[in-house]
Amino acid sequence: MLIALNQWLPIPLCPVNRGEGKEWPLIDNRYTFPQDYIAFITQYGSGQIANFITLFNPFSEDDYLNFFQQKEAILEGFDSLIQADPDYYTFHLYPKNNGLLPIGETDNGDTLFWVVSSHDSNLWTIAIIPSRASEVEFIAENLTGFLEGVLSKRIRCLSFPAGFPSEKMIFSPEV
Incomplete structure (x- = not known):
């Protein structure tokens, strides 16, 4: 995938935070x-996809882009919402079975x-x-399949703007 x-999203000339020379960490010493995702980060590094999607990266030193920092902050925030109104927020969060583990955000x-449906990531x-919102939109694709699908317009996400993506798609490295 x-x-x-790569056909839809050109690889940047100067990617940053690709983890070169570093060992990939485990997620909670478990996964x-x-x-x-490893292949994506190795090629693209940190940055923004098509001026809209930002993926978190375990090698970023920016707290707002670092996978581990954002994982904790987002899970804590969503857990507070679930605790406050469990009838409205009915989804499960990581580390529960089929729990949701944050990987990125949109503008x-x-x-x-x-x-997280399996021990095999x-x-x-x-x-x-x-x-x-409280609704969850599930897409039966891995991350790069999802990205290729939305950029090629094979996948339409209900929450994404009708005009996304625009004709000119770039990957803007984190600065």
């Missing part, structure tokens, strides 16, 4: 990162998640919780 994604405030699919 990464090769298909490896999915192979497609509109939507949150992208992996659905390569089987994880994608979910989106729109900004200020």
